[in-house]
Amino acid sequence: MNNEMMKEQVIRMSGVNPLKCMRCGKCSGTCPSYDEMEYHPHQFVYMVEKGEIDKLMASPSIYKCLSCFACVERCPRDVEPAKLVEAIRLMVVRQQGQNHLKANEIPALLDNDLPQQALVTAFRKYTK
Amino acid sequence: MQRIGVFVCWCGSNIAATVDVQAVSDALAKEPGVVYSTNYQYMCSEAGQNMIKNAIKEYNLTGVVVCSCSPRMHEATFRKTVAAAGLNPYMLEVANIREQCSWIHKDKEAGTEKAIVLGRTAIAKVQLNAPLQAGESPVVKRALVIGGGIAGIQTALDIAEAGFDVDIVEKNPTIGGKMTQIDKTFPTLDCAACILTPKMVDCAQNEKIHIYSYSEVESVKGFVGNFTVSIKKKARYVDENKCTGCGECTTKCPMKNVPNEFNLGMDNRRAIYIPFAQAVPKVATIDPNYCNMLKNGKCGLCAKVCGAGAIDYKQQDQIVEEKYGAIVVATGYNPIKLDKFDEFGYSLSKDVITSLEFERLTNAAGPTSGTLLRPSDGKHPHTIVFVQCVGSRDTSGCGKPYCSKICCMYTAKHAMLTREKYPDTDVYVFYIDVRSPGKNYDEFYRRAVEQYGVHYIKGMVGKVAPRADGKIMVQASDLLADEQLHIEADLVVLAAAIEPDKSARPLATMLTASMDTNDFFTEAHAKLRPVESPTAGIFLSGACQGPKDIPDTVSQASAAAAKVIGLLVKDKLTTNPCVAQSNEMMCNGCSSCERVCPYGAITYVDKEFRMPDRTTRVRRVASVNPAVCQGCGACTVACPSGAMDLKGFSNSQIMAEVDAICQMK
Ligand SMILES: Cc1cc2nc3c(=O)[nH]c(=O)nc-3n(C[C@H](O)[C@H](O)[C@H](O)COP(=O)(O)OP(=O)(O)OC[C@H]3O[C@@H](n4cnc5c(N)ncnc54)[C@H](O)[C@@H]3O)c2cc1C
Ligand code: SF4
Ligand code: SF4
Ligand code: SF4
Ligand code: SF4
Numbered sequence: 109m110n111n112e113m114m115k116e117q118v119i120r121m122s123g124v125n126p127l128k129c130m131r132c133g134k135c136s137g138t139c140p141s142y143d144e145m146e147y148h149p150h151q152f153v154y155m156v157e158k159g160e161i162d163k164l165m166a167s168p169s170i171y172k173c174l175s176c177f178a179c180v181e182r183c184p185r186d187v188e189p190a191k192l193v194e195a196i197r198l199m200v201v202r203q204q205g206q207n208h209l210k211a212n213e214i215p216a217l218l219d220n221d222l223p224q225q226a227l228v229t230a231f232r233k234y235t236k
Numbered sequence: 237m238q239r240i241g242v243f244v245c246w247c248g249s250n251i252a253a254t255v256d257v258q259a260v261s262d263a264l265a266k267e268p269g270v271v272y273s274t275n276y277q278y279m280c281s282e283a284g285q286n287m288i289k290n291a292i293k294e295y296n297l298t299g300v301v302v303c304s305c306s307p308r309m310h311e312a313t314f315r316k317t318v319a320a321a322g323l324n325p326y327m328l329e330v331a332n333i334r335e336q337c338s339w340i341h342k343d344k345e346a347g348t349e350k351a352i353v354l355g356r357t358a359i360a361k362v363q364l365n366a367p368l369q370a371g372e373s374p375v376v377k378r379a380l381v382i383g384g385g386i387a388g389i390q391t392a393l394d395i396a397e398a399g400f401d402v403d404i405v406e407k408n409p410t411i412g413g414k415m416t417q418i419d420k421t422f423p424t425l426d427c428a429a430c431i432l433t434p435k436m437v438d439c440a441q442n443e444k445i446h447i448y449s450y451s452e453v454e455s456v457k458g459f460v461g462n463f464t465v466s467i468k469k470k471a472r473y474v475d476e477n478k479c480t481g482c483g484e485c486t487t488k489c490p491m492k493n494v495p496n497e498f499n500l501g502m503d504n505r506r507a508i509y510i511p512f513a514q515a516v517p518k519v520a521t522i523d524p525n526y527c528n529m530l531k532n533g534k535c536g537l538c539a540k541v542c543g544a545g546a547i548d549y550k551q552q553d554q555i556v557e558e559k560y561g562a563i564v565v566a567t568g569y570n571p572i573k574l575d576k577f578d579e580f581g582y583s584l585s586k587d588v589i590t591s592l593e594f595e596r597l598t599n600a601a602g603p604t605s606g607t608l609l610r611p612s613d614g615k616h617p618h619t620i621v622f623v624q625c626v627g628s629r630d631t632s633g634c635g636k637p638y639c640s641k642i643c644c645m646y647t648a649k650h651a652m653l654t655r656e657k658y659p660d661t662d663v664y665v666f667y668i669d670v671r672s673p674g675k676n677y678d679e680f681y682r683r684a685v686e687q688y689g690v691h692y693i694k695g696m697v698g699k700v701a702p703r704a705d706g707k708i709m710v711q712a713s714d715l716l717a718d719e720q721l722h723i724e725a726d727l728v729v730l731a732a733a734i735e736p737d738k739s740a741r742p743l744a745t746m747l748t749a750s751m752d753t754n755d756f757f758t759e760a761h762a763k764l765r766p767v768e769s770p771t772a773g774i775f776l777s778g779a780c781q782g783p784k785d786i787p788d789t790v791s792q793a794s795a796a797a798a799k800v801i802g803l804l805v806k807d808k809l810t811t812n813p814c815v816a817q818s819n820e821m822m823c824n825g826c827s828s829c830e831r832v833c834p835y836g837a838i839t840y841v842d843k844e845f846r847m848p849d850r851t852t853r854v855r856r857v858a859s860v861n862p863a864v865c866q867g868c869g870a871c872t873v874a875c876p877s878g879a880m881d882l883k884g885f886s887n888s889q890i891m892a893e894v895d896a897i898c899q900m901k
Contacts, residue, residue, distance in 0.1 A: 128631075130629065131668070131698040131715070132625070132629075132668040133668075133695040133696045133715040134696035134697070134698050134713070135698070136695075136698070136713040136715070137366055137695060137696050137697055137698025137699065137711060137712040137713040137720065137746075137892065138579065138698025138699050139698070140712070142713075142720040143720065148693070148713075148718070148720075150713070150715070157580070160378070178698070181630065182579055182628060182698060184625075184630040184634075184635065185629075185630055185631050185632065186504065186632045186633075204628070207369060209395075212517035
């Protein structure tokens with residue numbers, strides 16, 4: 109798939125219209141994962157608009173987003189950047205052998221404080 | 237049968253590009269009654285109008301159809317044209333083949349077909365037109381200005397200057413509006429009070445101006461030139477004519493903890509108060525929500541200390557009725573409430589304030605006597621963060637979709653003045669865009685950056701979190717550096733969006749003046765009639781029409797005054813003859829029409845009628861006051877017996893038009 113087709117798919121999956129963004133940066137001002145991310149929420153919006161899906165798919169940023177939805181909650185233009193992060197992550201994990209989390213890795217990751225729900229969420233986010 | 241002339245306009249290429257004008261005039265020439273049909277490049281030009289006049293004479297025309305732009309644009313022009321050739325002006329019909337046809341269609345064949353149908357419709361109507369005579373109504377030579385901010389003040393002064401009486405109705409105890417709360421004003425930094433208070437005093441001293449302070453408009457009846465308005469003078473429990481404004485009572489009143497709205501609740505006033513030293517009128521007002529005497533009959537101290545004997549605990553609201561020829565709306569704006577913006581922490585810390593509160597904190601008459609101190613601990617702030625666009629340009633539903641227009645400039649002012657007075661302060665301004673069009677405006681903003689060293693950062697603040705040690709953590713993006721910033725601030729100032737006063741919507745209903753979805757009053761034409769409401773006799777002044785700074789407000793205020801003066805110098809207005817009229821033989825006196833008439837033009841009379849059996853019977857029938865009726869037609873639709881009809885738009889004319897549209901060719 110080329111970038112243009114992937115862009116269409118990301119937009120369809122997320123329901124986000126990146127053209128609504130007025131480039132205020134409030135999403136990136138609010139993002140708690142900012143320093144962990146190579147590309148920041150407002151850049152996801154702009155790069156999807158420009159069609160640079162391959163770069164976003166290759167970036168570890170898609171696993172650093174906490175899906176906290178702070179950016180969605182605070183965007184003054186209702187752009188919902190986190191939905192783009194999610195869509196791009198799905199573009200990756202839906203490919204053959206691209207699951208970011210495999211069942212046999214779980215025991216090593218477990219500790220007593222980890223809530224069950226975090227596991228379920230992680231599976232939803234990182235695997236097919 | 238009428239002798240009808242048809243004139244099809246090209247409007248340059250506006251119509252001719254998508255409508256075959258020759259085909260239209262050819263087709264319409266074949267319609268019954270049409271004796272002459274032609275087309276021309278610009279019908280509204282002098283040459284075009286002469287074509288119409290000549291044809292009327294040459295072909296003895298009794299009716300004229302012009303196929304052109306919207307009647308809103310040129311109906312008046314062409315009415316004058318036919319009148320100049322001796323025809324009754326109401327024997328003209330305009331078929332709108334521009335806005336309703338050529339501008340909205342791309343396909344020339346379809347456009348041409350539709351233009352022919354629209355022309356045929358107008359011809360069918362003209363067949364049934366009858367000559368109408370415009371009446372006259374007198375003009376009351378007095379104007380009402382609602383709202384006494386700088387807009388209302390300027391409008392009133394200009395109207396008075398022309399020699400007309402004008403009343404200002406202001407809901408607060410004093411006139412002056414928001415400008416009284418502002419410290420210095422961009423772009424020249426003159427002190428607001430120094431330029432405003434002389435104008436307030438002028439209003440008070442001008443014998444043509446009467447100020448109804450602490451008053452509200454209760455109801456509006458009538459029409460352009462002849463409005464009747466009820467004004468409620470709210471009880472202030474002080475006799476305005478006796479009070480000398482000495483202020484003795486305001487220092488003796490024991491109720492000391494009433495939040496002072498003039499300083500936005502940052503300090504307290506007494507239950508009896510004068511908003512500020514230069515208030516106009518300078519008269520005390522008792523706040524009934526806090527006065528002990530009014531609440532439970534205990535106290536009465538102010539009456540004891542008042543040497544003028546002005547206190548009157550028994551005072552009642554009073555209704556005054558006045559007649560006006562014109563009404564100006566100048567109800568201004570307010571900053572929005574920030575309770576939907578938790579991320580900015582406005583309700584979490586006293587040191588997160590709005591820009592208007594900042595004005596009070598830097599004003600010599602403010603709660604800190606003009607020294608910039610943190611509201612929480614009275615300490616001097618060393619790091620100040622200004623956030624622009626708070627709640628503006630917001631389509632998420634929390635804020636307002638528009639740009640509030642004034643905040644970029646006043647934030648530059650605040651930042652600059654802070655750096656000037658307190659050079660040891662670090663000042664950050666977070667912006668999405670800096671909007672500074674206007675004379676000397678961009679220069680002003682650049683001075684803040686270049687001369688005063690204000691840190692302007694492109695990006696929005698995402699989170700404001702007060703910390704236990706009194707610092708305020710500000711998390712924001714710096715988009716140009718591609719960084720997330722964390723600033724430890726002492727004071728955060730939010731440039732809140734502005735919105736029309738909440739009382740504007742019910743007022744608009746009273747005035748039948750239209751508003752946009754944001755509750756700003758709509759002008760009659762966005763470009764060409766910016767200070768008039770579409771409702772005749774209602775004019776707009778200041779921020780009630782859209783966000784405006786003081787220079788824009790004052791320009792609009794004077795423009796509105798010019799329009800009012802233009803109306804008040806007339807002794808009589810010609811009235812629209814297209815008014816409703818009831819067919820008394822069909823009317824059954826059911827009152828349906830009276831209930832729907834927005835102008836109160838319909839009354840009922842008991843009339844004697846001769847019956848077929850030669851007896852007489854008294855029946856109740858509707859009667860329309862033609863001076864009050866605006867020809868809206870609501871009654872003609874409401875009437876169950878079909879007795880109500882509108883001259884110039886009669887039911888039979890409308891049906892003839894519908895038939896002409898439906899007719900297959
Ligand atoms: C923080 C801040 C700083 C500013 N600084 C500047 C500056 O430096 N330079 C500049 O050019 N502009 C500045 N402005 C803008 C300025 O305040 C406005 O341009 C100006 O006040 C608009 O005047 P107005 O008369 O239209 O409205 P207002 O000042 O709001 O006056 C409206 C008046 O109408 C009254 N009213 C409302 N409804 C009714 C009713 N139903 N019946 C009777 N009375 C009613 C109100 O009580 C009020 O007195 C600033 C604004 C803010 C918020
Ligand atoms: S907060 Fe919304 S409008 Fe602002 S940059 Fe992010 S996505 Fe764009
Ligand atoms: S949802 Fe992801 S991108 Fe958005 S604020 Fe949270 S961590 Fe950042
Ligand atoms: S009410 Fe009496 S005491 Fe109070 S300000 Fe007026 S004159 Fe002075
Ligand atoms: S004037 Fe400036 S701060 Fe105010 S809403 Fe417009 S862009 Fe934002």
